[in-house]
Amino acid sequence: MPVFSQISLRWAQAASENVNSPGPSNMDINLNLQGxxxxxxxxxxxxxxxxxxxxxxxxxxxxxxxxxxxxxxxxxxxxxxxxxxxxxxxxxxxxxxxxxxxxxxxxxxxxxxxxxxxxxxxxxxxxxxxxxxxxxxxxxxxxxxxxxxxxxxxxxxxxxxxxxxxxxxxxxxxxxxxxxxxxxxxxxxxxxxxxxxxxxxxxxxxxxxxxxxxxxxxxxxxxxxxxxxxxxxxxxxxxxxxxxxxxxxxxxxxxxxxxxxxxxxxxxxxxxxxxxxxxxxxxxxxxxxxxxxxxxxxxxxxxxxxxxxxxxxxxxxxxxxxxxxxxxxxxxxxxxxxxxxxxxxxxxxxxxxxxxxxxxxxxxxxxxxxxxxxxxxxxxxxxxxxxxxxxxxxxxxxxxxxxxxxxxxxxxxxxxxxxxxxxxxxxxxxxxxxxxxxxxxxEVSSLACKSDAVVEAVPTTTQHELVMLDPSSGADKVVMVDWDSALVLRPVKTRVRPCGYWLSASATTAVERLRLQGIQVLKVTASGSVLGDSYREISRTAGERMDVRGSISDADRIVVVQTGLARSLLDVSRGSYYVPLNQPLGNLAIAALEPDTQSSYFANRLLPDLQGIVRVMAPPSLKLEELP
Ligand SMILES: [Zn+2]
CATH class of the missing domain: 3.40.630.10 (Zn peptidases)
Structure with missing residues (x-):
């Protein structure tokens, strides 16, 4: 019989601040996990x-x-x-x-x-x-x-x-x-x-x-x-x-x-x-x-x-x-x-x-x-x-x-x-x-504009006794292995979480994919300005998407960039897009849009250029509408 513990979900006060329909604050939801x-x-x-x-x-x-x-x-x-x-x-x-x-x-x-x-x-x-x-x-x-x-x-x-x-x-x-x-x-x-x-x-x-x-x-x-x-x-x-x-x-x-x-x-x-x-x-x-x-x-x-x-x-x-x-x-x-x-x-x-x-x-x-x-x-x-x-x-x-x-x-x-x-x-x-x-x-929605977001993290290497089988006798064979544990992640790149991302009007493919994920994307209906961090390109090379099994495919070449951030007031035009992070899939939007990871939309050429994406660092006062 599995031994369950008692989890108490505490609505942090913060969790109800940035959402459209806030839930009860400081409310304990006791999840009785006893079988x-x-x-x-x-x-x-x-x-x-x-x-x-x-x-x-x-x-x-x-x-x-x-x-x-x-x-x-x-x-x-x-x-x-x-x-x-x-x-x-x-x-x-x-x-x-x-x-x-x-x-x-x-x-x-x-x-x-x-x-x-x-x-x-x-x-x-x-x-x-x-x-x-x-x-x-x-x-x-x-x-x-x-x-x-x-x-x-x-x-x-x-x-x-x-x-x-x-x-x-x-x-x-x-x-x-x-x-x-x-x-x-x-x-x-x-x-x-x-x-x-x-x-x-x-x-x-x-x-x-x-x-x-x-x-x-x-x-x-x-x-x-x-x-x-x-x-x-x-x-x-x-x-x-x-x-x-x-x-x-x-x-x-x-x-x-x-x-x-x-x-x-x-x-x-x-x-x-x-x-x-x-x-x-x-x-x-x-x-x-x-x-x-x-x-x-x-x-x-x-x-x-x-x-x-x-x-x-x-x-x-x-x-x-x-x-x-x-x-x-x-x-x-x-x-x-x-x-x-x-x-x-x-x-x-x-x-x-x-x-x-x-x-x-x-x-x-x-x-x-x-x-x-x-x-x-x-x-x-x-x-x-x-x-x-x-x-x-x-x-x-x-x-x-x-x-x-x-x-x-x-x-x-x-x-x-x-x-x-x-x-x-x-x-x-x-x-x-x-x-x-x-x-x-x-909870995810409430994190927009504050807190940090991990852009990239790696597993931690430990030792693990892995049981395999002897090919002849079929007996258990214990092998001590170097084991990359994904249960404890070590952040290697962390950034302040923006309020959202501005995307240029040419980012149509990225917008289509984000929406297919269920991510809300809004259209800018009148020119305006946002306080944002632009990505400054420090270096660029060609690379390959890799997984833990090795290279995925030689044909799958990606753009590997190193970037810095520069804050300014930026003009944005009618017909461009805004991806708010105060939405349930905010973390998925971050995974797609921070450009300097091998899985990102920029690295995989779904976003045409670094100038077409801005981290919006204050709640924007833009005229926005839902896409049809
Ligand atoms: Zn499989």
Whole structure:
């Protein structure tokens, strides 16, 4: 049972000063984090005769949410040999069926392609006792669920869910991939409709699930089909009493079809969530802008062998790697909520299933560099950008890259377990989350014109005992590594936080991208002046965007500038733009607009020149209007 602490959210007096609709000041919102029973799970729906699969799923879910430890879910006494193998409905293949045998066959009997490592290593990963049966997981399949099958599946779930009184479900278009494939989201809710306004109005937090941004990481996508079905017509449907869910099971269909990490144009879309150069990242941004999720899950898989074997002569061990947003300027309580409300229950849920976990980590492609790094601190990944949108942002990775279909049931089971934990935590804390989000929005808004903003921060290097596996014996192998921790950031560039940014009339591309993020941009309707800091260019070179894995792409050259600031009264013309920072996404605007970072709009040529951006240092008295 996770031990929760008591968080007290104090509305600082300052938090209500600079916002349009100030909340109560000096008010304590006591968030009772003691584990409450999920009473809604005891609905009549669950009191009908349970199949074995139901029992297992219920144990899975409840073990993550109640204060009473449940017996091990797979112990024989919990299983009735006579339990009917009845699917939830008969028109579709059952997602979860009882296995043919409780004990998984030894790995050597599998007819699959040669193992990527020894049988002793493979034996560390027995099959789960549940068998998941999405289209791509059917026996004999060599191909994961196709895009057409996903489209059919989502529609079937929407149709089935709509049969329950009060439940609304719909498949909504989210955009198009570079090869013209329609990206779709399944929206499940008990709101009056599946449109964004209905979901925002219904008082329940919205969870957004994103799968397969990297095309060669299929387990998250398959797991989301399972989750979609269980929400639509299965055991998870009662959760819709407390939460809304938006599922984008496959964010990169072109990469999935080609079996590649990147999108069709060769870009890694998970480094594109601030810039939004790819239509795939644009699609996810539009969904997030419209549905304003309180929680976002980004499902991936990580490299098990490859460069880790070459560097450490070891196989990577953990079923799941996990990390929340770790980038500068995140509100403290967002990180606390991610840690205490989500990570701790999630680790317990995984452990209860016999699944091992660690913080997310990776290593560069340079074989001489044996440093291990947690997920990065830059505002470019979905994980960090969603955090800067004040959402609890959770990265979940299973051990899957480079091992084909090996252990696929276990990988899907790991994602299903983790996502169910996240959904359960959100349902359990729905009322607290409902209060947390406006608090965070006001807190960020209130910082405009005062306080400092961290422009750039780096992780801190520590030592860490990382458990890997001996490639021959499969035994645990403890490796002491240099570990770049993203949990403690060291600021390397800090500036006074402006009231907002003025942008020249030619900054149309930047304005379009900011607005796609949901950032408010205003138009200057009459010439005027502002007190502002201009950027003076000290040096300029060409560079590359780098992440902790190494260079992203040679083609991705950026402008690296060093700047100084010069304050003056500046004339601004009609038709130019103003981006106020007293808005909920102020921190995201800072990440985009401070020019001298590798993720910035200037460095990546979305802003044409340094003269076209000014840090506005006093509340401007300009005539401004909303853009249409
Ligand atoms: Zn990935």
């Amino acid at each position: 409450k029973p999920m009473t809604h799970l005891r609905s009549a729906k669950l009191l009908r005769p349970l199949t074995r699969a139901h029992l297992l799923l219920a144990a899975l879910l409840l073990s993550a949410c109640t204060s009473t430890p449940l017996p091990p879910w797979s112990r024989p006494s919990a299983v009735s040999p006579a339990a009917p193998r009845t699917p939830v409905i008969t028109a579709l293949p059952p997602v979860v069926t009882a296995p043919a045998a409780v004990t998984a066959p030894p790995p050597t009997t599998r007819p699959a392609s040669p193992l990527p490592y020894s049988a002793a290593v493979a034996a560390r990963y027995p099959e789960p006792s549940l068998v998941y049966a999405t289209p791509g997981l059917q026996p004999g399949r060599t191909q994961f669920t196709t895009q057409a099958e996903i489209q059919t599946w989502l529609r079937e779930q929407a149709s089935a869910a709509s049969g329950t009184p009060g439940v609304m479900a719909n498949v909504v278009p989210a955009g198009r991939s570079q090869r013209g494939v329609t990206l779709e989201a399944l929206v499940l809710t008990r709101a009056a409709g599946t449109d964004p306004l209905s979901l925002q109005a219904n008082g329940r937090p919205t969870v957004m699930l994103v799968g397969q941004q990297h095309g060669d990481e299929p387990a998250g996508s398959e797991a989301m089909l399972v989750i979609a079905r269980e929400l639509a017509q299965g055991l998870l449907q009662p959760l819709l009493e407390r939460i809304n869910v938006v599922i984008v099971p496959r964010a990169n269909p072109d990469g999935a079809a080609a079996g590649t990490r990147v999108t069709a144009g060769g870009l890694d879309m998970n480094r594109d969530h601030l810039l939004l150069n790819t239509p795939e990242a644009q699609a996810l941004a539009a969904v997030a802008r419209d549905y304003r999720p309180t929680v976002v899950v980004d499902a991936h898989e990580y490299t098990v062998t490859g460069r880790f074997v070459e560097k450490f002569a070891a196989i990577q061990k953990f079923d799941a790697l996990f990390q929340y947003a770790t980038t500068p300027n995140l509100p403290e309580f967002l990180t606390k909520a991610a840690e205490e409300w989500y990570r701790r229950p999630l680790l317990s849920a995984l452990k209860a299933q016999g699944l091992g976990s660690e913080w997310y980590y990776t290593t560069s492609s340079d074989l001489q560099d044996k440093k291990i790094s947690m997920g990065g601190t830059l505002a470019d990944t979905g994980r960090n950008v969603d955090g800067l949108k004040n959402a609890v942002s959770l990265l979940i990775e299973t051990r899957g890259v480079g091992i084909g279909r090996l252990h696929i049931q276990r990988r899907v089971h790991t994602h299903v377990t983790a996502i169910m934990s996240v959904l359960g935590s959100t349902a359990q804390r729905s009322s607290e989350l409902h209060e947390l989000r406006p608090y965070l929005d006001k």
